[in-house]
Amino acid sequence: MIRQLFQYKGGVKLxxxxxxxxxxxxQKAALPQRLTLPLQQHIGTPSTPIVEVGDSVLKGQxxxxxxxxxxxxxxxxxxxxxIEIGEYAIPHPSGLKAPCIVIETDGNDAWCDxxxxxxxxxxxxxxxxxxxxxxxxxxxxxxxxxxxFLKLTLGNDxxxxxxxxxxxxxxxxxxxxDILMRERPLEIIKGLMIMKHALVAKNCVIGIxxxxxxxxxxxxxxxxxxxxxxxxxxxxxxxxxxxxxQLIKILTGKEIPPKALPIEKRVVVHNVGTAAAVYRAxxxxxxxxxxxxxxxxxxxxPANYEIPFGISAAELLAQAGVEESSxxxxxxxxxxxxxxxxxxxxxxxxxxxxxxxxxxxxxxxxDKQQAHACIRCGSCADVCPINLLPQQLYWHSxxxxxxxxxxxxxxxxxxxxxxxxVCPSQIPLVQYFRFAKTSxxxxxxxxxxxxxxxxxxxxxxxxxEREKAEKKARHKAKAAKVAxxxxxxxxxxxxxxxxxxxxKAKKQQAAEASxxxxxxxxxx
Amino acid sequence: MQLNTPSSPHIHSGDQLSxxxxxxxxxxxxxxxxxxxxxxxxxxxxxxxxxxxxxTFEAIALRLRKRPLGSNLGDFSAVLTAVLLALALPPLAxxxxxxxxxxxxxxxxxxxxxxxxxxxxxxxxxGYVVVLISFPxxxxxxxxxxxxxxxxxxxxxxxxxxxxxxxANGINPDAISMATPLDHLKTQLTQNHVISEIIHDNTIFGxxxxxxxxxxxxxxxxxxxxxxxxxxxxxxxxxxxLASLALIAGVFWLIDSERYASPLFHLLSxxxxxxxxxxxTDPVTASTTNRGRILFGIGIGILVYIIRSWGGYPEGVxxxxxxxxxxxxxxxxxxxxxxxxxxxxx
Numbered sequence: 112m113i114r115q116l117f118q119y120k121g122g123v124k125l126x127x128x129x130x131x132x133x134x135x136x137x138q139k140a141a142l143p144q145r146l147t148l149p150l151q152q153h154i155g156t157p158s159t160p161i162v163e164v165g166d167s168v169l170k171g172q173x174x175x176x177x178x179x180x181x182x183x184x185x186x187x188x189x190x191x192x193x194i195e196i197g198e199y200a201i202p203h204p205s206g207l208k209a210p211c212i213v214i215e216t217d218g219n220d221a222w223c224d225x226x227x228x229x230x231x232x233x234x235x236x237x238x239x240x241x242x243x244x245x246x247x248x249x250x251x252x253x254x255x256x257x258x259x260f261l262k263l264t265l266g267n268d269x270x271x272x273x274x275x276x277x278x279x280x281x282x283x284x285x286x287x288x289d290i291l292m293r294e295r296p297l298e299i300i301k302g303l304m305i306m307k308h309a310l311v312a313k314n315c316v317i318g319i320x321x322x323x324x325x326x327x328x329x330x331x332x333x334x335x336x337x338x339x340x341x342x343x344x345x346x347x348x349x350x351x352x353x354x355x356x357q358l359i360k361i362l363t364g365k366e367i368p369p370k371a372l373p374i375e376k377r378v379v380v381h382n383v384g385t386a387a388a389v390y391r392a393x394x395x396x397x398x399x400x401x402x403x404x405x406x407x408x409x410x411x412x413p414a415n416y417e418i419p420f421g422i423s424a425a426e427l428l429a430q431a432g433v434e435e436s437s438x439x440x441x442x443x444x445x446x447x448x449x450x451x452x453x454x455x456x457x458x459x460x461x462x463x464x465x466x467x468x469x470x471x472x473x474x475x476x477x478d479k480q481q482a483h484a485c486i487r488c489g490s491c492a493d494v495c496p497i498n499l500l501p502q503q504l505y506w507h508s509x510x511x512x513x514x515x516x517x518x519x520x521x522x523x524x525x526x527x528x529x530x531x532x533v534c535p536s537q538i539p540l541v542q543y544f545r546f547a548k549t550s551x552x553x554x555x556x557x558x559x560x561x562x563x564x565x566x567x568x569x570x571x572x573x574x575x576e577r578e579k580a581e582k583k584a585r586h587k588a589k590a591a592k593v594a595x596x597x598x599x600x601x602x603x604x605x606x607x608x609x610x611x612x613x614x615k616a617k618k619q620q621a622a623e624a625s626x627x628x629x630x631x632x633x634x635x
Numbered sequence: 636m637q638l639n640t641p642s643s644p645h646i647h648s649g650d651q652l653s654x655x656x657x658x659x660x661x662x663x664x665x666x667x668x669x670x671x672x673x674x675x676x677x678x679x680x681x682x683x684x685x686x687x688x689x690x691t692f693e694a695i696a697l698r699l700r701k702r703p704l705g706s707n708l709g710d711f712s713a714v715l716t717a718v719l720l721a722l723a724l725p726p727l728a729x730x731x732x733x734x735x736x737x738x739x740x741x742x743x744x745x746x747x748x749x750x751x752x753x754x755x756x757x758x759x760x761x762g763y764v765v766v767l768i769s770f771p772x773x774x775x776x777x778x779x780x781x782x783x784x785x786x787x788x789x790x791x792x793x794x795x796x797x798x799x800x801x802x803a804n805g806i807n808p809d810a811i812s813m814a815t816p817l818d819h820l821k822t823q824l825t826q827n828h829v830i831s832e833i834i835h836d837n838t839i840f841g842x843x844x845x846x847x848x849x850x851x852x853x854x855x856x857x858x859x860x861x862x863x864x865x866x867x868x869x870x871x872x873x874x875x876x877l878a879s880l881a882l883i884a885g886v887f888w889l890i891d892s893e894r895y896a897s898p899l900f901h902l903l904s905x906x907x908x909x910x911x912x913x914x915x916t917d918p919v920t921a922s923t924t925n926r927g928r929i930l931f932g933i934g935i936g937i938l939v940y941i942i943r944s945w946g947g948y949p950e951g952v953x954x955x956x957x958x959x960x961x962x963x964x965x966x967x968x969x970x971x972x973x974x975x976x977x978x979x980x981x
Contacts, residue, residue, distance in 0.1 A: 119975065120975075123648070125646070126646075204642070283646070356975070356976065360975075366975055366976040367976050368976035368977060369974075369975075369976055369977065371976070440641075440645075442643075442645055444643075446643075446644060446645040446646045447643060447644045447645070447646065448643050448644070449643055449645070450642065450643060451641060451642075451645070469645075481703075481706060483652045483706065483707075483710060483751075484750060484751040484752030484753070485752050486652065486655075486712075486751060486752050486918050486919050487752065487918045487919055487921075487923045488655065488918040489869065489918060489923045490650070490866075492923065492924070492972075493866075493869075496975065497974055497975040497976075498972045498973060498974050498975050499974060500923065500924065500967075500971060500972070502923055503923070503967065519971065520974050520977070523974055523975070523976075523977070526643075528643055528644030531644050531647070532644055532646065532647055532648050533648050533650060534647075534650070535650040535651055535652045535654070535655050536652050536752075537647060537651070537652075539642070541642070541643065541644065542642050545642070
């Protein structure tokens with residue numbers, strides 16, 4: 112079947128640099144002595160540790176559980192002992208520290224014994240499959256790390272027409288998906304079939320950029336071998352085709368609105384690596400404890416490594432033979448959207464798809480010179496895949512006109528970096544947009560806090576008034592009580608007086624009855 | 636290990652502003668060459684004086700504004716403004732005319748507004764209009780093609796005429812200068828002559844439009860197409876401008892071809908091609924959305940025709956461009972493209 116492909120506007124053709132890291136097969140990274148496992152390796156709430164310092168753990172054992180719906184558990188990548196639960200630097204542009212579980216490996220790599228491989232996923236309901244995937248800690252391996260079971264959940268009355276596997280891998284240098292598709296196509300297709308079952312999806316499509324013919328051929332071979340109905344579609348190589356919404360547009364012609372989920376348009380997209388992880392979780396009972404990471408750039412043997420999570424970047428780079436002296440920078444992720452590490456002493460996690468090592472000679476990343484003035488040439492608008500007007504966004508971001516910048520849909524920007532890449536004035540546009548976004552978020556946060564403070568103040572006022580009123584009421588009640596007491600007393604007085612009066616009256620009567628006995632008789 | 640940590644993206648296409656400007660200059664080369672072929676070396680002297688003046692004023696303005704000289708002088712934007720002005724003004728014009736025009740273009744139209752990227756009006760056209768209004772005689776005195784005047788203008792001759800007012804052989808350029816074809820046509824039409832009569836046997840008219848001019852305009856067209864091919868400019872403005880000019884000229888020409896010149900004449904005369912590909916497309920002062928660019932181009936095309944046919948000046952490109960410059964910000968705001976995944980109005 113020949114499928115009509117669609118096009119999204121914009122995008123750029125980038126130098127690929129992909130051959131260098133696909134020459135060698137997947138290398139298995141040697142187990143280091145320590146693994147540092149951040150509690151948050153996904154989008155959502157950090158997981159909660161369920162082990163304590165000193166505990167022995169086995170490979171595949173859950174060491175931190177999901178803390179909420181949008182969260183993912185963490186498993187021990189190998190056997191060993193928990194030696195610390197503390198704060199370590201994590202792979203994040205900020206270089207901030209976050210809670211991690213540190214495991215000292217024992218070298219036995221002994222599996223825990225409660226693995227429950229599922230024979231045929233069709234013997235289980237989609238709900239059960241989702242639970243397995245959730246408990247296996249599977250998150251999107253394409254980059255964002257969104258818990259996968261959520262993207263395998265159908266909402267009310269939702270139907271999935273097309274389940275897309277994303278094998279586009281449009282960022283230069285990165286080849287972890289490419290090599291996985293070449294070497295483990297069966298895992299991917301089997302995983303895809305499990306996902307299809309979980310979503311009750313009608314069609315399955317795999318989108319691959321046409322610069323990966325080997326990967327496409329391998330997948331086609333696997334599809335034939337398994338005799339399943341999956342379409343492998345080669346899409347034009349163009350950045351950012353691997354963006355979820357861009358790929359959906361190309362394959363289906365549908366545009367997913369900003370803030371909307373693809374499932375609202377009956378489409379779900381998963382990364383090819385995620386499909387393989389799902390296969391391992393369901394068919395082998397292996398939770399997500401390792402992934403393929405590309406180590407490429409300025410080193411002698413660029414290759415893809417299967418890494419246990421928690422291995423430090425320094426360790427992996429050393430294993431890959433990187434000479435630290437020549438390194439200029441190390442990028443976590445690709446050159447377009449990745450971030451540069453400020454230290455190699457960070458653990459690699461579920462979303463670590465690539466380490467790009469650069470030096471001044473072999474990987475000269477064209478450093479921007481001093482930015483010139485924007486001449487509004489519009490090259491940025493031509494390449495923006497979202498069809499924004501970066502030149503206007505820049506103008507208003509620079510002027511800190513944050514209302515206007517939202518008029519031009521700043522928050523639809525996906526920070527793909529295309530505008531930056533082509534800008535002849537070499538203006539760091541994406542940085543300006545990030546600045547504008549954070550400023551707006553901050554302002555909103557402050558507004559919220561101000562509102563909260565106002566609320567608190569009002570509540571305090573209310574409380575004071577209420578207390579005053581209560582006090583008043585209490586006083587009133589007391590006064591009433593006193594008054595009541597008083598009136599009781601006066602009753603007694605009255606009774607006494609009455610009695611006295613009666614006595615008096617009696618005396619008088621007696622006196623009247625015997626006048627000869629004058630009253631003064633008493634004086635006698 | 637000390638690592639360098641700039642933010643993404645970490646790569647760049649290598650495109651540079653100066654390269655963009657240089658490409659525009661290269662695209663002018665065919666027309667300049669033909670200019671020399673038809674009209675002699677005057678244009679080269681014009682360009683040299685204008686460029687020299689532009690760089691001087693640019694350097695002074697940058698120094699006064701405490702901006703780095705090197706990177707800004709090297710961006711070729713002042714050079715481009717100067718060359719465009721030199722092309723807009725008549726060859727053999729006195730040197731001070733060029734200097735005044737360049738002064739207003741660089742200092743007033745550009746730096747007083749904040750420098751490159753901040754000027755609302757096309758600097759070259761501001762410079763041109765200032766001298767057009769202040770010194771109408773000097774600006775409207777054009778040489779006919781050498782083939783017509785029989786006078787070949789050498790480089791030294793042109794330099795001498797520009798600096799001293801007389802050609803090297805002592806001839807005053809005024810003696811051989813003539814009105815441009817557009818000017819001539821306009822004056823004759825106002826005297827109730829009909830077009831066939833005006834053009835008939837007049838050597839300043841060539842096969843398509845003005846003699847010599849028609850080829851120079853075609854050379855601008857070629858250069859402009861190369862710029863579109865190289866993605867230095869977008870097609871929208873030139874196509875919209877030329878199409879609207881041709882369309883409106885065509886309608887009037889069909890109504891009365893004796894009183895209104897043909898669309899081809901309009902397209903290949905005066906500054907139509909230079910304006911369409913090199914002046915209206917100045918990105919700083921033009922609209923930057925695609926729909927905005929089309930409206931911007933249409934506006935210029937219509938205004939050019941109106942000014943040429945019924946206005947006080949034989950040529951209207953400069954005024955048309957400046958008028959539409961005023962409208963550009965509004966056009967931009969109301970012609971934002973549909974954002975991915977959003978409806979037209981959300």
